[in-house]
Amino acid sequence: MPAISIAKAPQPAATNPAQIRNFCIIAHIDHGKSTLADRMLQITEVVEARNMRAQYLDRMDIERERGITIKSQAVRLPWRSGLDGQEYILNMIDTPGHVDFTYEVSRSLAACEGAVLLVDCAQGIEAQTLANLYLAMENNLTIIPVLNKIDLPNAQPEKFAAELAGLIGCKVEDVLRVSGKTGDGVADLLDQIISQIPAPVGDPEAPARALIFDSVYDSYRGVVTYVRVVDGRISPREQIQMFSTGVKHEALEVGVISPEPLPSKGLGVGEVGYLITGVKDVRQSRVGDTITNFARPTKNPLGGYKDPKPMVFSGLFPLDGADFPVLRDALEKLQLNDAALVYEPESSAALGFGFRCGFLGLLHMEIVRERLEREAKLNLISTAPNVVYRVTMEDGKEFVVTNPSEFPDGKINSVKEPIVKSTILAPAEFIGAIMELCQERRGVLLGMDYISEDRVEIRYTLPLAEIVFDFFDQLKSRTRGYASLDYEELGDEEGNLVKVDILLQGEAVDAFSAIVHRDKAYTYGVMMTGKLRELIPRQQFEVPIQAAIGSRIIARESIRAIRKDVLAKCYGGDISRKRKLLEKQKEGKKRMKMVGRVEVPQEAFVAALATDADIAKIKAARKLES
Amino acid sequence: MLSFYVHIPYCVRRCGYCDFNTYTPAELQDGATLEIVSGDYIDAVLKELAAAPLDQVPTIFFGGGTPSLLPPKDLGRVISAIKERNGVSEDCEITLEANPDSVTQEKLDQLIAAGFNRISFGMQSSNPEVLKVLDRTHNPENVRKAVDMARAAGFSSVSVDLIYGSPGESLADWAATIKEALSLDIDHISAYALIVEEGTKLAAQIKRGEYTVPDDDLMADMYLLIDQQCLQKGLKWYELSNWSRAGHQCRHNIAYWKSDNWWGLGPGAHSHIDSKRFWNVKHPNAYKEKVFAGDSPIKDFELLTDDQRKSEYIMLALRMPEGVKKAALTVAQYERTMEYIKSGHVIEKHDSLALTPKGRLIADRLTHEMLR
Numbered sequence: 001m002p003a004i005s006i007a008k009a010p011q012p013a014a015t016n017p018a019q020i021r022n023f024c025i026i027a028h029i030d031h032g033k034s035t036l037a038d039r040m041l042q043i044t045e046v047v048e049a050r051n052m053r054a055q056y057l058d059r060m061d062i063e064r065e066r067g068i069t070i071k072s073q074a075v076r077l078p079w080r081s082g083l084d085g086q087e088y089i090l091n092m093i094d095t096p097g098h099v100d101f102t103y104e105v106s107r108s109l110a111a112c113e114g115a116v117l118l119v120d121c122a123q124g125i126e127a128q129t130l131a132n133l134y135l136a137m138e139n140n141l142t143i144i145p146v147l148n149k150i151d152l153p154n155a156q157p158e159k160f161a162a163e164l165a166g167l168i169g170c171k172v173e174d175v176l177r178v179s180g181k182t183g184d185g186v187a188d189l190l191d192q193i194i195s196q197i198p199a200p201v202g203d204p205e206a207p208a209r210a211l212i213f214d215s216v217y218d219s220y221r222g223v224v225t226y227v228r229v230v231d232g233r234i235s236p237r238e239q240i241q242m243f244s245t246g247v248k249h250e251a252l253e254v255g256v257i258s259p260e261p262l263p264s265k266g267l268g269v270g271e272v273g274y275l276i277t278g279v280k281d282v283r284q285s286r287v288g289d290t291i292t293n294f295a296r297p298t299k300n301p302l303g304g305y306k307d308p309k310p311m312v313f314s315g316l317f318p319l320d321g322a323d324f325p326v327l328r329d330a331l332e333k334l335q336l337n338d339a340a341l342v343y344e345p346e347s348s349a350a351l352g353f354g355f356r357c358g359f360l361g362l363l364h365m366e367i368v369r370e371r372l373e374r375e376a377k378l379n380l381i382s383t384a385p386n387v388v389y390r391v392t393m394e395d396g397k398e399f400v401v402t403n404p405s406e407f408p409d410g411k412i413n414s415v416k417e418p419i420v421k422s423t424i425l426a427p428a429e430f431i432g433a434i435m436e437l438c439q440e441r442r443g444v445l446l447g448m449d450y451i452s453e454d455r456v457e458i459r460y461t462l463p464l465a466e467i468v469f470d471f472f473d474q475l476k477s478r479t480r481g482y483a484s485l486d487y488e489e490l491g492d493e494e495g496n497l498v499k500v501d502i503l504l505q506g507e508a509v510d511a512f513s514a515i516v517h518r519d520k521a522y523t524y525g526v527m528m529t530g531k532l533r534e535l536i537p538r539q540q541f542e543v544p545i546q547a548a549i550g551s552r553i554i555a556r557e558s559i560r561a562i563r564k565d566v567l568a569k570c571y572g573g574d575i576s577r578k579r580k581l582l583e584k585q586k587e588g589k590k591r592m593k594m595v596g597r598v599e600v601p602q603e604a605f606v607a608a609l610a611t612d613a614d615i616a617k618i619k620a621a622r623k624l625e626s
Numbered sequence: 627m628l629s630f631y632v633h634i635p636y637c638v639r640r641c642g643y644c645d646f647n648t649y650t651p652a653e654l655q656d657g658a659t660l661e662i663v664s665g666d667y668i669d670a671v672l673k674e675l676a677a678a679p680l681d682q683v684p685t686i687f688f689g690g691g692t693p694s695l696l697p698p699k700d701l702g703r704v705i706s707a708i709k710e711r712n713g714v715s716e717d718c719e720i721t722l723e724a725n726p727d728s729v730t731q732e733k734l735d736q737l738i739a740a741g742f743n744r745i746s747f748g749m750q751s752s753n754p755e756v757l758k759v760l761d762r763t764h765n766p767e768n769v770r771k772a773v774d775m776a777r778a779a780g781f782s783s784v785s786v787d788l789i790y791g792s793p794g795e796s797l798a799d800w801a802a803t804i805k806e807a808l809s810l811d812i813d814h815i816s817a818y819a820l821i822v823e824e825g826t827k828l829a830a831q832i833k834r835g836e837y838t839v840p841d842d843d844l845m846a847d848m849y850l851l852i853d854q855q856c857l858q859k860g861l862k863w864y865e866l867s868n869w870s871r872a873g874h875q876c877r878h879n880i881a882y883w884k885s886d887n888w889w890g891l892g893p894g895a896h897s898h899i900d901s902k903r904f905w906n907v908k909h910p911n912a913y914k915e916k917v918f919a920g921d922s923p924i925k926d927f928e929l930l931t932d933d934q935r936k937s938e939y940i941m942l943a944l945r946m947p948e949g950v951k952k953a954a955l956t957v958a959q960y961e962r963t964m965e966y967i968k969s970g971h972v973i974e975k976h977d978s979l980a981l982t983p984k985g986r987l988i989a990d991r992l993t994h995e996m997l998r
Contacts, residue, residue, distance in 0.1 A: 563987055564843075564845050
C-alpha cells in the first residue's frame with residue numbers, strides 16, 4: 001500500500017518543500033467532493049476504517065445535511081507515489097462552493113499550487129464551478145480535470161470529458177475518471193496530483209509570511225486560524241503579528257490537521273496548518289490577511305486582502321417578541337465565527353424589535369437564519385432581502401440605504417444600485433426561457449457561447465436586486481433544474497428606482513416598503529395589497545389597503561367590514577367551552593399588532609412576507625408533525 | 627330550584643353534520659332490541675338521579691340524540707321519578723326534542739300522558755336539496771303533520787329547529803324555509819347557522835371539495851332575514867338564535883343563559899350548581915358501567931372564579947335582548963363599546979347595553995372586545 005503511517009511520514013516543520021503538494025478541489029454542490037475527500041482520507045489511512053463516517057470533513061450539521069461546505073479546512077495526507085516510489089505530503093484544502101463565498105474561495109486557491117476540477121459525469125460543469133475554475137486559472141494553478149461518479153448508470157464520461165478538455169485546453173485523454181463512491185481511480189488521482197502540481201517555493205530564511213485562508217471560532221479553543229506558510233516559518237510560543245491591523249498575538253499552538261488537530265513544532269515553507277492565539281473573534285484573524293513574525297516582520301504582505309462586504313440586507317425578527325435578547329446573543333455568538341455578518345438593531349411597527357443584518361448573499365443569509373433558528377432554537381421572520389442603494393438628492397446630499405423604510409423623502413436626483421455580471425450554464429434547449437427571464441429582470445445580454453455541442457454559457461449584466469428577488473428559484477423552475485448561475489460584482493449603476501409603501505388605513509407598514517424599478521412598482525403594489533387583503537381579518541370597519549409611491553396611490557384593495565362573528569349555539573356544555581375559547585383568544589390578543597386602528601395578527605404579516613420556499617418549508621414541517 | 631336536562635344518546639342514524647354525543651343503538655349493544663337498550667339506559671339515568679340535589683324543579687328538557695326514539699313509557703319513568711323525588715313547580719315546562727319522522731298521533735298522546743307539555747321538532751329546512759346535504763332523512767311534508775298532531779295531542783308549546791347556511795343554500799331557498807316554518811301552527815323557532823364541525827361527514831365532504839360553505843356575508847343576510855320575518859309574524863327574539871310568541875320562550879334554555887342551577891343526566895351531560903360546573907363521562911357504555919357499579923359518572927369539574935363568572939355573564943347576557951347591565955362593566959369595558967355604539971352594533975339603554983341585529987351577528991367579537 002502506498003499509504004505511509006503518520007509517525008513515519010515527513011514531520012511538519014521538517015518537510016522539504018519539494019515533497020509537498022498543496023491542492024484544492026473545485027466542485028459544485030452534489031458533485032461528490034466530500035465523498036471523494038472521504039476516499040482520500042481512507043486510502044491514505046489518516047482515518048482508521050473503524051472511525052470513518054460519511055462527509056468526514058464537514059463539521060457543521062448544516063454542512064452535512066445540505067451537502068455544502070460553508071467553511072474550508074485543510075488536511076495533511078502522507079502518500080507514497082505509485083509512480084516514483086517517493087514519500088510526499090499532500091495538503092488538501094477544502095473550498096466552499098458557492099458564489100456568496102467567492103472571496104473565501106479565492107483565498108483558498110491562493111494557498112494552493114494546483115486544483116482538482118471535479119465534475120459529475122452525469123451532469124457536466126456548473127456555472128459556479130466554471131467561475132471558480134476561471135479564478136484558479138487566473139491564479140496560475142495547475143488544473144487536473146476529473147470526472148466523478150463514473151459508476152453511475154447515466155454517466156456520460158465521453159461527452160463531459162470533451163467539455164472539460166475544451167474549457168481548460170487539455171486532451172480528452174488527460175481527463176481522469178474516478179468514483180468517490182467505490183474508490184476507483186482515487187490512488188491514481190493522488191499520484192497525478194504529485195506528478196502534475198508543482199511543489200511550493202519559498203524562502204525559509206525570509207521574514208515569515210503566512211496567508212490566512214480560513215478562520216473558525218471554536219468554543220473551547222477560541223479562534224482557530226488556518227494558514228499556508230509562504231516564506232519563513234511559524235513556531236509555537238512565538239509572537240506573531242497580523243499585517244492589516246498590526247495587532248500582536250502569541251502563537252499558543254501550531255499544528256496540522258490530520259484530520260484531527262495535531263500540534264507540531266511549527267510550520268515551514270509551503271506547509272499548511274493551523275494556529276491558535278487565544279483570540280475570541282474571527283474578525284481579529286481575518287481571511288486574506290498576512291501573518292508575520294512580530295520580532296522580524298515582513299514589509300510585503302501577500303496580495304489580495306479585502307474586507308468582507310455585505311451585499312444583501314434583511315431584517316430578522318423573533319416571532320415571539322420576548323426572544324429579542326436571545327436573538328441578540330445568538331447573533332453576537334455567530335459573529336465570532338463569521339466575519340462577513342453585520343447587524344444593527346431595528347424596530348418595526350409591524351414586527352417589533354429585531355436586527356437589520358447584512359450578508360454576502362442569499363445563501364449566506366439562509367445559512368445564518370438557519371443556524372440562528374437551529375442553534376438558538378429561535379423562530380424568526382425575515383423581511384424581503386434588499387441590496388444597498390446610493391441615493392443622491394437634488395441638493396447634493398447622499399444617502400446609503402440598506403433598509404427601504406430609510407429611503408429618503410423629498411426631491412431625489414438619482415438612485416444607484418449594484419450591478420453584477422452573471423454567467424448561466426444550461427442545456428441549449430433553455431436559451432429562450434433564460435433570455436426571457438433575464439429580460440424580465442432588466443438584464444443586458446453580454447454574450448453567449450457553446451461550451452459543448454448542446455450546452456451554452458450565457459452572460460448577462462443584471463441588477464443584483466433582481467437576483468436577490470427569487471431569480472434563482474425562477475431560473476431553476478424554468479429550466480427544470482438544469483441551469484446553474486454565478487455572478488460577480490460590476491459596480492453601481494443608476495436605475496429608475498422608486499420606493500413603494502404599503503398603507504393600511506393610511507398608515508405605512510414599514511415591513512412591506514420596497515425599493516423597486518418604476519415599471520414594476522404597480523405589480524408589486526397589486527401583489528402586496530392583494531396578499532394582505534386575503535390575510536388580514538375583517539374588522540368592524542372597512543379597511544383600505546393601498547400601495548403608494550410618495551403620495552401617489554398606485555394600487556388599492558379594501559377589506560370589507562366584518563358582518564358575522566358569532567357562534568349560533570350556546571347551551572349547557574357550550575358555555576364553558578365558549579368561555580375557555582374566550583380566555584384563549586385573550587392570550588392571542590397579545591400577539592395582535594395595531595397599525596393605527598387596524599388589528600393585525602402577527603401571522604398575517606409573517607405569511608405576507610413568506611416566500612414560496614418558506615411556505616413549502618412550513619408545509620413540510622406540518623406534514624412531519626401530522 | 628333545579629332544572630334537569632336528560633340526554634338521550636341514541637339516533638336511528640347519525641346525520642352528516644352532527645358531532646353530538648349520540649350513537650345508533652346497534653353501535654352500543656349488538657343484537658339487543660331498542661326496548662332492552664332503552665330500559666337499561668333509563669335504569670342508569672334513574673340511578674344517577676339519586677345523586678342530584680332535592681330542590682323543586684321548574685323545567686325538564688329531554689335532548690339528544692333523538693329522545694323521541696325511546697318508548698314514551700321509558701321517558702315517563704324519568705319524569706315520574708323527578709316529580710316524586712324533587713317535586714315540580716305547577717307550571718313546570720317539560721320539553722321533548724323530536725324527529726318529525728319518529729312521531730305518530732298515538733305516540734304523541736302517550737307523551738302527553740307521560741307528562742310532556744312542550745315539543746321541539748327538528749325541521750332544519752323545507753328544501754329537499756338542503757336536507758340531502760345535511761344528510762337528514764325526514765320528508766319535509768312530515769313536519770306539518772307532526773306539528774298538527776302535536777297540537778291535537780295537547781302540547782301547549784310547539785317549536786321547530788332550523789339550520790341555515792348549508793352548502794348550496796341560497797337566500798331564496800332560506801326565505802322559502804322561513805315562510806314554510808312561519809305558516810305552521812308553532813309558537814317558537816330556533817335557527818342556527820350551520821357549523822361545520824371537525825370530524826363530521828360533512829367536514830370531510832367539504833375538504834374533498836364536494837361542497838363549498840356559504841360565505842359570512844350570505845350567512846349574515848340569512849340571519850337578518852329570519853329575524854325580520856319572525857318579528858313580522860309576532861315572534862320576538864329572546865336569545866340570539868331563538869324567537870317566540872309572548873309567554874312561549876323556552877324557560878329551560880333561559881336557565882342556562884341566566885346561570886341558574888341545572889343538572890344534566892346521562893353520558894356527556896353538563897351540570898351547573900352554584901359556582902361549579904361538572905360533566906359526565908362521554909360514552910354511554912362507560913357511563914352505564916360507572917353508574918351500575920355505584921360510582922359517580924362525573925368525569926371532571928371546574929370551580930368558577932369571580933372573573934370567570936363575570937366573563938360568562940357578559941358572554942351570555944349579550945345574547946339576550948336585556949343586554950349587559952352597565953353596572954357590571956368596568957369603565958374601560960364600557961368605553962371600549964363606545965366605538966360599537968357609533969358604528970350601530972350596540973344600543974345604549976338606560977342601565978344596560980344591548981345588541982342591534984347587526985351587532986348580534988358579531989356578538990362573539992363584542993364579548994371578546996369587552997373582556998380583553
